[in-house]
Amino acid sequence: MKRQAFKTSQAPHIPSTATVGQVMRQVLYALIPGILLQIVFFGPGVLVQIALATGFALGFEALMLRMRERSIARFLGDGSAVVTAVLFALCIPPLAPWWISAVAMLMAIVVAKHLYGGLGQNVFNPAMIGYVVVLISFPKYLTRWQAPADLSTHSLSFNETLAAILHGALPEGVSWDSITQATPLDTLKTGMHAGESLPEIMQSPVFGQFGGMGWEWVAAAYLAGGLYLLARRIITWQVPVSTLGVVAAVTLPFWLLDPVTHLSPAQHLFSGALMLGAFFIATDPVSGCTSNLGRLWFGLGVGLITLVIRQWGGYPDGVAFAVLLMNMAAPLIDRYTRPRAYGT
Secondary structure (H helix, E strand, O other): OOOOOOOOOOOOOOOOOOOOOHHHHHHHHHHHEEEEEEEHHHHHHHHHHHHHHHHHHHHHHHHHHHOOOOOOHHHHHOOOOHHHHHHHOOOOOOOHHHHHHHHHHHHHHHHHHHOOOOOOOOOHHHHHHHHHHHHHHHHHHHHEEOOOOOOOOOOHHHHHHHHHHHOOOOOOOOOHHHHHHOOOHHHHHHHHHHHHHHHHOOOOOOOOOOOOOOOOHHHHHHHHHHHHHOOOOOOOOHHHHHHHHHHHHHHHHHHHHHHOOOOOHHHHHHHHHOOHHHHHHHOOOOOOOHHHHHHHHHHHHHHHHHHHHHHHHHOOHHHHHHHHHHHHHHHHHHHHHOOOOOOO
């Protein structure tokens, strides 16, 4: 049988590695299903916030690159600033004022990224630094979440959404209270502090089948996007599996023993930003751990701290704080979990 000859290059044969730009584009592709569902449930403001955050992020990135005498064309096109902006925009209310994104991207790009040395040198996740700064500084604007489309009494058009974001102006006869409401986790925390039982709280229309109304489907879309990243080997399995696994493992026995006062694991997993955080934020290779065992401990810490804040903290969700706290612990975890060198 005649053999087919194939042309091959000379040795050494080095496998190609993905560039930063290719990785960032894959992350953006994986976010698309969740973004689309957020727009469906919470209006076009989601798209406006993404555009605003991206514009500010690229502007600050170009400014810092110029000040540091780095190639603007090379580093501006790697997509890292865009991913930071998109992740931040998905964490804030769709009708947040435009300057919220400006302040957050200033802290994320200028302080958390470039003042630490730029891409690959940042200690903390830039998107979460920006989010936590505005959350603590401007809580009034970070709690104005629009009601899901099925519960909203007035749906804002695109032009009305722009007016609300850029000028804080709502259509005549429409108030902020009529178009915004507490998130499911906020409703849960408020009700529990008031002494209500969980079945009573769950009667609120903000809750869906296994999570928050609308939020459960958005979380499912981010789960699908995370699985896509795992399949493409953009991220590794240790952080998301340990984060979600510890949340399910800790909450399951409490729910089985007393479902009147404790949420089910599914309600924890599909409410809030846990799914987005587990696959897209905690898996940041720069601010997280590098060893496989270290990643397991990192995800374990993110999940446990999130539960602690949800149960006893002052904020309804704690994913951002959990990620930043574990960012601080990552160097110590890596020190004690790095694999033994061959021959030693």
